[in-house]
Amino acid sequence: MATETNIPTGNAVATEGASLCWSCNAALAGNAHFCPNCGKVQPSTPIDYFEFFSLGAAPARKLDIDLPALEREFYRLSRKLHPDVFARASTREQQWSLEKSSQLNDAYRTLKDPIARTQYLLELEGVKLEEQSSAATLVARTSGEEKKQVVPPELLEEVFELNMQLQEMRMNKEMGEDDPAIVSDLQNAKSRFETMLDDLTSELKSYWNEWDATISAPGSSESDRIRVRDKLVDLLNRRSYIRNLVRDVNQALAG
Amino acid sequence: MAYSNKVIDHYNNPRNVGTLDKASSEVGTGLVGAPECGDVMRLQIKVNPETQIIEDAKFKTFGCGSAIASSSLATEWIKGKNVEDALAIKNTDIVKELALPPVKIHCSVLAEDAIRAAIGDWKKKQSASQAAPVTAEAK
Known part of the structure; x- marks a missing residue:
């Protein structure tokens, strides 16, 4: 040819x-x-x-x-x-x-997808989202110091408590068939979790704007980038717990 | 993804699910999370103040089968051990025992974190309640 x-x-x-x-x-x-x-x-x-x-x-x-x-x-x-x-x-x-x-x-x-896009960008920026927790564990193991949890302890407490409540509602539903009171409890929980998730999405969008402003600002430094990057990482970490609650409450309502 | 038989066994018959009295000076509580998947795990230990041996352990985990199996196994392993030996348990020991695939390694990390956090909480209570520091005794 x-x-x-x-x-x-x-x-x-x-x-x-x-x-x-x-x-x-x-x-x-x-x-x-x-x-x-x-x-x-x-x-x-x-x-x-x-x-x-x-x-x-x-x-x-x-x-x-x-x-x-x-x-x-x-x-x-x-x-x-x-x-x-x-x-x-x-x-x-x-x-x-x-x-x-x-x-x-x-x-x-x-x-x-807003979340997939953010995760993808963070990985391009060198953040190993999947390994952050094990990396911190390794530090704790070798130093003997207590591991710093990647999310604030208050959030863990709250998420644990919400999971306990949700589990109780699910068990009640399984036993009490279609008790309207239980279903309405679950529906309230669902709208509460969804509001939490929506709030996190708005927060995410504000960090996007911060990120975009930082990368296009002429005088911005590497440490400015890292500061916004870490805010994004922190938000995705918090969000994964709330996303699970939404998923589980929907499952409970469907099941 | 297929779970190993050991994971399935722990998942279907989890050992030591439950709660210990958080307020007791003999009880240490660890609450930890895995941001990778949004799992949360609470592990509690009851330690004999004389022997430093973990006499009881309970857990409650909201997460996938591997996370439940990892915490169930962790409670089984630490019961009867003294706290220092319990601290020597590594997540890789759990990975090996349960044949966890690479994508589930963070579940074993969570269990190791939970053990450390529970023991850390117990130690804090000890040093707060004891006038004489533990290190003085060891000498």
């Missing part, structure tokens, strides 16, 4: 974050899905989800994103990258469309 012989080897990088179109050699942004000059699909590269959707590259990834715009872009790219469109293209272009379509789906699924 003649078109494939004059491809530059690799992806000749013109300037930092930019490259050249494999087909027509036009200069491209690093995250371009198509060449603006010849319209050809570009090789899939291991870029993060924010960059995939042009929502800012490291270290300036924004958290408060325009969801309707994200959805429109998702549908637009879905159509343009769909493997059916490349049925007659070269094997390589078919491969790229397949890879980019799968990247697109993963990126959209993660970014459209």
